[in-house]
Each structure stands twice: as structure tokens, then as C-alpha cells.
Amino acid sequence: MPRLTAPPAAALGLALLSCGGPPALPDEPQFVRGGLIVPAGAAPAGAGQPLADGRVLLTQPWVPGAPVELAGPGGAVRGTAPLVPECAALIRVPLGDLRAAAARGAPAPDTALGFSPDGRWLAVGTADGTLLVVDGWTGAARARRRLPEAMVKGLAWSADGAALYVAEQSPEATLRAVDPATLADRWALRLADRVEPSAAPAGEDLFGVYSLPAGFGLDRLPDGALLVAAAHSWRADGAHRNLSQLLKISPDGVILDQWPAAPVDATLLHPRASADGSALALVVGRSAEGPPPSDLPIPAVALLSAAPLGAPRFVQTPALGPWFSAALVWEALALDVEADVLAIGFADGRVALHHADGRPRALLSPGAPVLAGELPLAASVGAVRIGPGQVVFTTTYTQIPFGAAAPDLRPTGVHPAENTLWSVNLDGSTRWRWAGGHRLEALARGPGPLLAAAAGARTADDRRDLFGVLVFDLDTPAGGDPLALRCPTASPVTFAPAWAPDGRIAVATHPAKGADGQAFGDYDLLVLR
Numbered sequence: 429m430p431r432l433t434a435p436p437a438a439a440l441g442l443a444l445l446s447c448g449g450p451p452a453l454p455d456e457p458q459f460v461r462g463g464l465i466v467p468a469g470a471a472p473a474g475a476g477q478p479l480a481d482g483r484v485l486l487t488q489p490w491v492p493g494a495p496v497e498l499a500g501p502g503g504a505v506r507g508t509a510p511l512v513p514e515c516a517a518l519i520r521v522p523l524g525d526l527r528a529a530a531a532r533g534a535p536a537p538d539t540a541l542g543f544s545p546d547g548r549w550l551a552v553g554t555a556d557g558t559l560l561v562v563d564g565w566t567g568a569a570r571a572r573r574r575l576p577e578a579m580v581k582g583l584a585w586s587a588d589g590a591a592l593y594v595a596e597q598s599p600e601a602t603l604r605a606v607d608p609a610t611l612a613d614r615w616a617l618r619l620a621d622r623v624e625p626s627a628a629p630a631g632e633d634l635f636g637v638y639s640l641p642a643g644f645g646l647d648r649l650p651d652g653a654l655l656v657a658a659a660h661s662w663r664a665d666g667a668h669r670n671l672s673q674l675l676k677i678s679p680d681g682v683i684l685d686q687w688p689a690a691p692v693d694a695t696l697l698h699p700r701a702s703a704d705g706s707a708l709a710l711v712v713g714r715s716a717e718g719p720p721p722s723d724l725p726i727p728a729v730a731l732l733s734a735a736p737l738g739a740p741r742f743v744q745t746p747a748l749g750p751w752f753s754a755a756l757v758w759e760a761l762a763l764d765v766e767a768d769v770l771a772i773g774f775a776d777g778r779v780a781l782h783h784a785d786g787r788p789r790a791l792l793s794p795g796a797p798v799l800a801g802e803l804p805l806a807a808s809v810g811a812v813r814i815g816p817g818q819v820v821f822t823t824t825y826t827q828i829p830f831g832a833a834a835p836d837l838r839p840t841g842v843h844p845a846e847n848t849l850w851s852v853n854l855d856g857s858t859r860w861r862w863a864g865g866h867r868l869e870a871l872a873r874g875p876g877p878l879l880a881a882a883a884g885a886r887t888a889d890d891r892r893d894l895f896g897v898l899v900f901d902l903d904t905p906a907g908g909d910p911l912a913l914r915c916p917t918a919s920p921v922t923f924a925p926a927w928a929p930d931g932r933i934a935v936a937t938h939p940a941k942g943a944d945g946q947a948f949g950d951y952d953l954l955v956l957r
Contacts, residue, residue: 515897545929564955674732693721
């Protein structure tokens with residue numbers, strides 16, 4: 429029989445985003461990773477996971493090119509399995525109308541996502557302080573709350589899913605534990621008591637919220653304790669000031685430990701803990717005026733013991749002159765640590781690999797400046813993640829280094845490493861590299877060998893067919909093609925995707941400003957499979 433063509437993943441995603449309702453149910457199964465999506469009536473009675481819009485996910489293998497026929501109480505579906513899996517949008521939840529802000533040049537909205545440990549619930553925290561818990565299969569709202577004068581910076585679930593921890597950027601920088609069913613506070617801790625409060629910015633300052641104190645890098649350690657960096661960078665009395673401190677907090681909101689012993693005149697950002705909790709790392713920087721602390725190397729990455737919190741070892745990388753005055757870690761995702769691996773990505777296009785005790789392994793320069801005539805072009809490192817026996821990282825869009833004579837000019841060429849995903853062995857040798865035209869904004873490790881990359885708006889052109897999520901297989905042998913799945917979206921994706929244990933991927937899309945000065949796209953939560 430002729431193959432009945434199911435809606436491609438791109439068309440399905442566009443239908444969800446453009447009309448605000450479900451697409452027409454397919455006449456054949458949708459062949460997703462590890463399963464099939466069919467109308468509920470075509471599934472065997474009681475089988476599968478119910479989804480929104482009268483569909484069911486059946487978890488079962490299929491063979492590329494093989495015919496499939498399913499019959500249930502309501503009818504049958506038939507089809508031929510494709511060579512590669514499709515990507516289906518399971519749910520869509522609007523998060524607000526941000527097109528006007530995007531047209532004014534607002535940055536992509538900070539958005540925190542996290543599935544509960546059993547994958548049933550999905551928590552969302554947004555740039556306007558909205559806190560939301562939805563059913564991770566249907567999108568039905570479980571609870572919603574608005575945190576006043578706040579941006580949600582991080583989310584973490586307790587191991588049993590009974591508590592949701594929320595870090596915010598706000599005048600008081602509150603860290604709170606909430607009941608996932610109601611979002612009512614169980615306890616609240618003012619991080620601003622450590623690093624000083626600030627008044628909310630007046631008017632419509634698109635970037636003013638970033639001057640407020642915040643909790644960065646919220647993470648749950650294996651023993652249940654929380655790790656968070658309280659940090660504040662702001663102007664007071666005519667001067668730029670910094671205060672920061674790393675805190676270890678019990679599940680019931682008691683501060684167990686801190687480093688340093690008192691808040692320091694610096695910015696301690698992006699703390700990361702290894703999966704086993706044996707290694708901690710964070711970025712040490714400073715934007716304040718005046719002399720820095722004499723006993724704190726800046727800029728650096730600090731390696732700490734977890735119990736007690738301290739015994740720092742500092743890793744410093746020399747500046748890449750003459751275009752860069754310091755080796756800086758700009759992005760929150762450009763730092764990762766595991767039991768014996770530390771990986772650091774720099775704005776100058778380099779990646780430093782170390783042992784977890786600070787001893788060097790390799791220093792790579794894939795995005796370091798190259799000359800186009802007399803103009804240097806660089807591709808900064810945007811995200812770094814440690815995989816099994818490897819380190820994976822992205823080099824992003826082409827830019828002119830800030831230290832160049834004309835950093836505000838548009839680049840006249842393309843850096844050879846622009847928009848590339850790299851996998852390297854722990855000695856720095858390349859396993860594989862992938863470049864497909866997408867601007868890869870963030871990386872997230874998934875179940876098994878899977879890795880998701882978020883694809884956002886490109887800066888060099890106005891193409892709108894390169895947004896979404898790309899899934900890569902980290903078990904790909906050297907020189908192979910690691911791309912396992914494409915999940916297009918109608919709007920850019922910036923912040924890191926969140927994985928459910930079964931392989932669903934949650935992302936937030938957002939509006940962007942087009943070449944015509946008009947905003948396009950929507951601020952939506954999507955769950956893809």
C-alpha cells in the first residue's frame with residue numbers, strides 16, 4: 429500500500445504555535461524515539477501514556493522501513509516506519525506576550541525548567557517571576573504563582589519530588605522551598621541578608637533586573653543539601669559594588685556551610701557540582717571599582733571540597749593577547765565538573781581541560797581569533813558539558829574581540845569554527861565535530877548517551893528555519909555523524925532544555941527581533957518527544 433504521510437515534525441510544531449490549538453490527528457502513527465504516537469482509539473485498551481488532544485504514546489520499538497499496523501477499540505492506523513525518528517510536540521503552554529519587549533531589544537527571557545524526578549510534573553520559572561507547575565504529559569496546570577519584582581534564576585526538585593526549590597533575582601534575592609501542588613512557601617531564606625538588598629529598577633529598564641541580588645547555580649547535592657551562590661553586582665553611592673558568597677543549605681532551609689567565611693568583594697557565579705558531589709567548581713570574577721581582594725585570584729575558577737565547603741584551589745588561564753585582556757567565562761553553561769574532569773569555556777574561543785584537582789590536561793583554541801585582512805574574528809565558547817570519556821562544547825557566532833580597534837563593526841567574514849558542536853577526548857584530541865547552520869545556544873545531558881542542544885536566533889541573517897532542539901548521540905564513534913534527531917520550533921530557543929527520565933525534552937521558545945525591526949515568535953513552553 430502507498431505510504432500515508434504523517435505531518436512532519438516542523439509542520440506539527442508550527443501548527444501548535446501558530447493557531448494555538450492541536451493539529452489534526454494523524455492517519456498513521458508518528459514514529460518518535462522509542463515509541464509511537466497514535467489516536468487514543470487506535471491504541472489497545474488501557475495501553476500507553478495518555479497525552480493531550482486525544483493521543484497516546486505507546487512505548488515500543490520499531491524498525492526503520494518496516495510496516496506497522498495498530499488496531500484498537502476506535503479503529504486502526506497503518507504506516508511505514510521512517511529511516512529516522514520524527515519529533516512530536518506533545519504540549520504547548522503559552523508563557524506570556526513578550527513581542528513588544530523583543531521589538532525594543534530586550535534579551536531572551538531567562539527561563540528555568542525542571543522535570544520532577546519521576547517525570548510526571550514540569551516546573552517553569554520565568555523572567556517576570558511566574559512560577560508554574562504543569563502535567564509533563566498533558567500540559568494541564570497544577571499550580572501557578574507570581575513572585576513580585578522577581579526573575580526566577582533556578583529550579584531544583586527534592587529527590588522524592590515532594591518539594592520544589594526556587595532561586596530568584598529580586599530586591600531580596602529569596603531562596604524558597606515550595607509545595608509543588610500549591611506553590612505555597614514551606615520556607616524562605618533571604619540571600620540579600622548576605623549580599624545586601626537593592627531597590628527594584630524604576631520605569632521600563634530592560635536590563636535593570638540584572639543589578640539585583642540573586643541566587644545563581646541552584647543545585648541539589650546527592651545528600652539532599654542545596655548549593656547556591658548569592659551574588660550582587662550593583663551601583664551604590666556613585667560606585668560599582670560586588671558582594672558574593674557560596675552557600676550550602678539543608679533541605680529545610682538552614683545554612684550548613686559557606687565559602688568564604690564572609691561575603692567577598694567579587695562575583696562568585698555559576699557553581700557546578702559533580703554528579704557524585706565530590707567536586708565543586710565556580711567562576712570567580714569582579715566588576716566592582718577599586719582594588720580587588722588581595723587573597724582572591726581574579727578571574728579564575730575555584731575548585732572546592734564539598735564537606736566542609738572550602739579548601740579552594742584556583743585555576744587561572746593566561747589572557748589571549750593582544751585582543752583579550754583576561755580569560756573570561758561569560759556563559760553560565762560554559763563550566764562543568766565531574767569526578768576527575770574540569771572543563772572551562774572562554775569568551776575568547778578557548779577551552780581548558782583540567783583534572784578535578786586543577787592539574788592541566790589540555791588547552792584548546794578552536795574559536796580563537798583569526799585574521800580577515802587586518803580584522804580579527806573570534807567564535808566564543810557558549811556551552812561545555814562533560815560526557816562519558818569526552819567533553820562536548822559549542823563555538824558560537826562570529827564576533828570581533830572587545831580588545832580590537834573596531835569591536836562594534838559587523839564582522840566581514842565568518843570564523844571557521846562558527847556555530848559548531850565539538851566532542852574531544854580528555855587529552856584534547858577531536859572525536860567529532862558537527863556544524864549545520866544552527867546557532868547552538870545551550871547544551872543539556874539527557875538519559876544515557878543523549879545530549880540536547882538549543883538552537884536560537886542567528887545574528888548574521890534572518891533565517892527562521894533553524895530554530896529548535898537538536899539531539900546528539902555521545903556514543904558516536906570518531907568521525908561519525910552524531911546527530912540523532914531534529915526538533916524544529918517556530919521561534920528561537922536560548923536557555924538549556926530539560927530532560928525527563930523517559931526522554932521527553934522541555935524547552936522555552938521566545939520572540940526575537942527580525943531584520944525588519946518587528947518581533948516574531950512566541951514565548952511558549954514546549955515538550956517534545
